[in-house]
Amino acid sequence: xxxxxxxxxxxxVVAVLLAAGVLLRARTGPGSDRRSLKxxxxxxxxxTLERHGGDAEAAHDDLRDRVERHGHIRPLPLxxxxxxxxxxxxxxLQERFVDAPRxxxxxxxxxxxxxxxxxxxxxADRHDDQLAALSxxxxxxxxxxxxxxxxxxxxxASTDELRKALLHARALFEDLTxxxxxxxxxxxxxxxxxxxxxxxxxxxxSGA
Numbered sequence: 001x002x003x004x005x006x007x008x009x010x011x012x013v014v015a016v017l018l019a020a021g022v023l024l025r026a027r028t029g030p031g032s033d034r035r036s037l038k039x040x041x042x043x044x045x046x047x048t049l050e051r052h053g054g055d056a057e058a059a060h061d062d063l064r065d066r067v068e069r070h071g072h073i074r075p076l077p078l079x080x081x082x083x084x085x086x087x088x089x090x091x092x093l094q095e096r097f098v099d100a101p102r103x104x105x106x107x108x109x110x111x112x113x114x115x116x117x118x119x120x121x122x123x124a125d126r127h128d129d130q131l132a133a134l135s136x137x138x139x140x141x142x143x144x145x146x147x148x149x150x151x152x153x154x155x156x157a158s159t160d161e162l163r164k165a166l167l168h169a170r171a172l173f174e175d176l177t178x179x180x181x182x183x184x185x186x187x188x189x190x191x192x193x194x195x196x197x198x199x200x201x202x203x204x205x206s207g208a
Contacts, residue, residue: 033060034056034060037060037063037064040063040067040139041063041135041139042139042140043139043140043143044063044135044139044140044142044143045059045063045139047143048062048063066132066133066135066136067136069129069132069133070121070129070132070133070136070137071136073120073121073133073136073137074120075119075120075121075137076118076119076120078115078118078119078177082118083177086111086114086115086173086177087177089111090108090111090170090173093107093108093111094166097162097163097166101159101162101163101166102152102157102162104162104166105148105151105152105162105165105166105169106152108148108166108169108170108173109145109148109149109152109169110124111173112144112145112148112169112172112173112176113127113130113145115173115176115177116130116133116134116176117130119176121133121134121137127149131145131146134172138172138175138176140171140175141171141172141174141175142172143168144165144168144169144170144171144172144173145169145172147165147168147169148165148166148168148169150165151165152165
């Protein structure tokens, strides 16, 4: 093989490598990163962007930091008896809503935090870390816990606002008690008082 031929082959290889590098950078650039984060976090992406005043770079740094800190968590399964206990507690606080709506929402916040800790997320006393971890693994429903906590501590919150907060929080409750691996149980316990929506949080005297 002549020297010229060798040089041409090397030049061709270098050109291919450079082209591949350009293509890789295009695929992994800011636009790709944004799309990846948006797919992963869904509505949580938009909420984070809003909390950062529309600053996309700050929002992306925030979300990437959450994934780095909490993405390794592998949620622990709930034993059937524990799941039933939590479901009974949720049903009880829903029933108490009619007489004590604010306390029912506060109880829901505490229950959600306990379930999250049971499943291996940061403990309730580290609520910021707990919310960050939940946002990585339950991005579509973590806002329910934020809303419930905020509403429970808002003195001016109306009964209707408290009711909506509890309904919003229920989606996260369902996620935490049914999602992920289960301990020897393959069927999801959907038919419980928690899920019979027809009579959920109805005020007294509302009829059937």
